[in-house]
Amino acid sequence: MAVWIQAQQLQGDALHQMQSLYGQHFPIEVRHYLSQWIEGQLWDAIDLENPQEEFKAKRMLEGLIQELQNKAEHQVGEDGFLLKIKLGHYASQLKSTYDRCPLELVRCIKHILYTEQRLVREATNSSSPVGSMMDSMSHKYQQINQAFEELRLLTQDTENDLRKLQHNQEYFIIQYQESLRIQAQLSSLASLPPADRQLREPALLSKRATVEAWLTREANTLQKYRLDLAEKHQKTLQLLRKQQTVILEDELLQWKRRQQLAGNGAPPEGGLDILQSWCEKLAETTWLNRQQIRRAEHLRQQLPIPGPIEELLNDLNSTVTDIISALVTSTFIIEKQPPQVLKTQTKFVATVRLLVGGKLNVHMNPPQVKATIISEQQAKALLKNESTRNDSSGEILNNNCVMEYHQTTGTLSAHFRNMSLKRIKRSDRRGAESVTEEKFTILFESQFSVAGNELVFQVKTLSLPVVVIVHGSQDNNATATVLWDNAFAEPGRVPFLVPDKVLWPQLCEALNMKYKAEVQSKRGLSDENLMFLATKAFSSNPESDCRNMTMTWSQFNRESLPNRNFTFWQWFDGVMELTKKHLKPHWNDGAILGFVNKQQAQDMLLSKPNGTFLLRFSDSEIGGITIAWVAENPNKAGERLVWNLMPYTTKDFSIRSLADRISDLNHLLFLYPDRPKDDVFAKYYTPPLSKAVDGYVKPQIKQVVPEFATANHDPASGNPTYMDHGASPAPLSHPHSYAIYPPMSDSMLDGEGEFDLDDTMDVARHVEELLRRPMDSQWSGPQS
Numbered sequence: 001m002a003v004w005i006q007a008q009q010l011q012g013d014a015l016h017q018m019q020s021l022y023g024q025h026f027p028i029e030v031r032h033y034l035s036q037w038i039e040g041q042l043w044d045a046i047d048l049e050n051p052q053e054e055f056k057a058k059r060m061l062e063g064l065i066q067e068l069q070n071k072a073e074h075q076v077g078e079d080g081f082l083l084k085i086k087l088g089h090y091a092s093q094l095k096s097t098y099d100r101c102p103l104e105l106v107r108c109i110k111h112i113l114y115t116e117q118r119l120v121r122e123a124t125n126s127s128s129p130v131g132s133m134m135d136s137m138s139h140k141y142q143q144i145n146q147a148f149e150e151l152r153l154l155t156q157d158t159e160n161d162l163r164k165l166q167h168n169q170e171y172f173i174i175q176y177q178e179s180l181r182i183q184a185q186l187s188s189l190a191s192l193p194p195a196d197r198q199l200r201e202p203a204l205l206s207k208r209a210t211v212e213a214w215l216t217r218e219a220n221t222l223q224k225y226r227l228d229l230a231e232k233h234q235k236t237l238q239l240l241r242k243q244q245t246v247i248l249e250d251e252l253l254q255w256k257r258r259q260q261l262a263g264n265g266a267p268p269e270g271g272l273d274i275l276q277s278w279c280e281k282l283a284e285t286t287w288l289n290r291q292q293i294r295r296a297e298h299l300r301q302q303l304p305i306p307g308p309i310e311e312l313l314n315d316l317n318s319t320v321t322d323i324i325s326a327l328v329t330s331t332f333i334i335e336k337q338p339p340q341v342l343k344t345q346t347k348f349v350a351t352v353r354l355l356v357g358g359k360l361n362v363h364m365n366p367p368q369v370k371a372t373i374i375s376e377q378q379a380k381a382l383l384k385n386e387s388t389r390n391d392s393s394g395e396i397l398n399n400n401c402v403m404e405y406h407q408t409t410g411t412l413s414a415h416f417r418n419m420s421l422k423r424i425k426r427s428d429r430r431g432a433e434s435v436t437e438e439k440f441t442i443l444f445e446s447q448f449s450v451a452g453n454e455l456v457f458q459v460k461t462l463s464l465p466v467v468v469i470v471h472g473s474q475d476n477n478a479t480a481t482v483l484w485d486n487a488f489a490e491p492g493r494v495p496f497l498v499p500d501k502v503l504w505p506q507l508c509e510a511l512n513m514k515y516k517a518e519v520q521s522k523r524g525l526s527d528e529n530l531m532f533l534a535t536k537a538f539s540s541n542p543e544s545d546c547r548n549m550t551m552t553w554s555q556f557n558r559e560s561l562p563n564r565n566f567t568f569w570q571w572f573d574g575v576m577e578l579t580k581k582h583l584k585p586h587w588n589d590g591a592i593l594g595f596v597n598k599q600q601a602q603d604m605l606l607s608k609p610n611g612t613f614l615l616r617f618s619d620s621e622i623g624g625i626t627i628a629w630v631a632e633n634p635n636k637a638g639e640r641l642v643w644n645l646m647p648y649t650t651k652d653f654s655i656r657s658l659a660d661r662i663s664d665l666n667h668l669l670f671l672y673p674d675r676p677k678d679d680v681f682a683k684y685y686t687p688p689l690s691k692a693v694d695g696y697v698k699p700q701i702k703q704v705v706p707e708f709a710t711a712n713h714d715p716a717s718g719n720p721t722y723m724d725h726g727a728s729p730a731p732l733s734h735p736h737s738y739a740i741y742p743p744m745s746d747s748m749l750d751g752e753g754e755f756d757l758d759d760t761m762d763v764a765r766h767v768e769e770l771l772r773r774p775m776d777s778q779w780s781g782p783q784s
Contacts, residue, residue, distance in 0.1 A: 003035075004031065004035035004038075004116070005035075006120040007119065009123075010119055010120070010123055011123075014119045017119055018119055022112075025097065026108050026109070027093075029086065029090065030068065030087075031112070033071050034071065037063075039113070041060060043106055043109055043110045043113065044110070044141070044274065045273065045274075046060070046103070046106050048103055048110075049152065049284060050280075054103055057103045058102045060102065061094070061095070061098050061105050064105075065091045065095055068088075069091050072084045072085075072088045114142050114146070118139075118142060121139060144243070144247070147243045147246075148278075148281050150239065151236065151243065152285070154239065155236060155285055155288050155292075158229060158236060158289070158292055161225070161228070162292050164225070166295075166299060168221070169302070172303065173303065175214060175215060175218070178211055179208060179212060179215060182204055185204055186204050189201055219305055223305050226296065226299075226309045227307075230296070230312040230316060233289060233292065233293055233316050234312075236289055237316065237320060237323065240282070240286060240289070240323060241319075241323055244323060247278050247279065248326070248330045248331075251275060251278070252275060253491060256269075259337065261487075261513070263337070264486045264487055264514050265518065272353065272355065276356075276410070276411070279327065279331050279355040279356050279359075280355070280358070280410075282327055282356075283359045286324045286327065287360070289320055290320045290324065293316045294317070297317065300313060324455070325455075327356060328360070328450075329459050331354060331356050332352065332446070333355065334352050334353075334444065334461055334463055335353040336350055337350065338350040338442050338463050339466070340464055340486075341466070341475055341478045342421055342440075342466045342468050342469070343421075343468075343469050343471075343472070344422070344423065344468065346421070347418055348419050348421075349415070349416055349419065350371070350419065350442065350444075350463070351414065351416070352369055352403075352413060352414050352444045352461065354403065354412045357403065357412025358405060358410045358412055360450045362412060362450060365449070366403050366404065366405070367446045367447060367448035368446060369400070369403060369414040370445055370446070371396055371416060371419060371443070371444050372396065372442070372445070373392055373393050373396055373421065373441070373442055374391070374393050374440065374441060374443050375393040376427075376438075376441075376465075376495055377427065378391060379496070380494055393425045393440055394421055394423055394425055394440075394468070395421075395422040395423050396420070396421055396442075397421075398417075401416050414444075414446075421468065424468045426468075434477065435468075435469075436467055436477035436481055437477075438467065438468070439467060439485070441464070441466060441495065441496070442463040442466065443461075444460070444461050445458070445459065445460040446459050462495070464486070465481075465485050465496045476569075476570055476573050480556065483510060484498060484553060484556065485498050487506070488506065488510075500552055501550045501551060501553070502550060503548070504534060504537075504547070504551055508533070511525065514576070515576055518576045518579075518580050519580050519584055519587060520584065521584065521587055522588075523587060530546075531546070532596065532597065533572070533595065536561065536571070537568050538555075556568055566622050574622035575594070575623065577623055577650070578617075578623040578649070578650060579594075581650055582653040582657070583625065585684065589680065591615065591681070592615045592616075593614050593672065594615065594616060594617045595617060596614065596616040596617075597619060598616075598628070598644065601628040602628070604672060605628060605672065608630060608673060609630075610631050610632060610640065611630070611631065611667060612630055612672055613627055613630075613669075613670070613671060613672065613677075614627075614672040616628060623649055623650060624648060624649050625647060625658075626645050626646070626647045627645045627668070629643055629668055630642050630643075631708065655701065656701055656702075657684065657686065658684075659684035659685055660684075660686050662677060662681050663681065664702045664703040664704065665703065665705060666708075667708040
């Protein structure tokens, strides 16, 4: 709900507080009539402390005035006439007030919106989880912006105090020089006759006493000013450090965590613009305070006064340097991560960014960034500040890049566009660990200085873990390692430790996230799907409540499933790949149940009419899907059985799509539970072939299940055929009879009631080859 709609429902003191926000500086009528426009603008994207942002504020002011004028022009009737005049007056008034200081308009509206949001939040308790989350985020952002406003006021206050101190010190020095002049005059009296000396000396002595008394008092006052200023700087730096902790150790770490989860298919981590604006405010405020502290130190050196101020200033200078060092090193981040499954001899890209680079003018002398691949052990040593002797674990081509400053966005970043891992040096593996479980990381490092080499920074950042492969066949297992790491890595971990076992619900969340992302579907895994996966993962019927069950990494992708030669992950990944490449529309339509075992399928289908079928993923083959249907047993009248086709794989669907195969099988009538198959799949059928061209007949493969087919069938009659092929409408002079299938004395069903279509498809391919050959004279005839 719009903030203004909620704000109008405030009562009592909250309503009075809201009304007090408005006046001649910003009329409440403007807020009312332009509420939607006002709340739709990105006010937070404008940095109030950056004069260069004034042009953005100017555009906001112009947009506001234009909206007011448009609103005024559309007013009709008697009441509309008065409102038209009033809104036009407000447009002129706002232009006059803020034309020379548009940033003040932005400051005013931001204050109004933040206060309204606070009042609404305090007056209502949201029961919606999404609303609570948004309220929480809005509250957090409000706290951050309020802290920045407090820091701005504190910094402005210390700036005023510093100027006052400087002015008082300059006057003190002038008076001190006056005391020296008086002392010199007194010394010169010694050369005068006694009468003259006695005449002039009392006045000079009195004057000297007065000046010295003033100097003593003023020295104490200056010392107090200095101590008060140092205490204010201490308070500012404490708040600054607290604000920096919130932004770097909370907001930035959350962004990095979202970036890691995005590798598993979570929503994108979001832009860095707000984070950069906060970090730039931190940098600017810290730098201003650093300059103030250095100016205070300079004033102390100009006029040394005994006391604790020297030690205080040294501590302040050390603290502010630590704050800015932590800020710079923490905001050197990887905006675009390198691929986490990294194949050798393959081009890859990455982008690193310095969030405070523009504010600190680092781009005036653009630094160079170097990328190196290092092992898990080398990463551990690096974080412990142990020397790794500049070792690397491989060679990356095109691994140096200069940071570029983009004026329009204010970003300083290095875009590695053509990196390639030439070779990799593997370490000794532990126990059962395979090469696809070994983790590396890309180290990005740079060095630059600010303020004319006054401060020199060496910055480093590590990429998310990467698994290096040399062949595409390793991709499946490498992806498992990355999935587990992204899902279960804990903040601040030692590289790259992850738990060996996790709760089943945690793994379900990761699998569902990955599945939806890979299949590019909003339809995720249902509770029934996850129960099926639990049954497969734990090789038994789990309890109805799986929340306390745990799964180890070995169960996930080391140990094969019982009576299979593949792991749980390899089976699940095969399902994702098949669905992504060939079954996505059918999954999105809900046509594929998928996660159903053979016994479940039988129980479901036997309660339905003959010809009812369902689609389920194969238990026995990676990346396979099968059709199960209920029908009469052709060998025993009155008996109903559930039949299962041998699973289809990517290879099969590259020849003929699932929808066309279902269309071919005329004994399939209803998709479980009772949907006519054409209602579900007809929109995906391949259109009929066009007529023959240039004397060639276009071949067509159709699938049949011989046990449920009748040979030489005309499709129009509704009876099944082994094969249909399009032919020229010209009459055939010598019709041929082709023996497409070998005699079938034995059933083509396997021992488990599954059809083996390999022979069938081999024959079909043979016929396709025959039909692709040019027609000989016996097929010739007039062409239509």
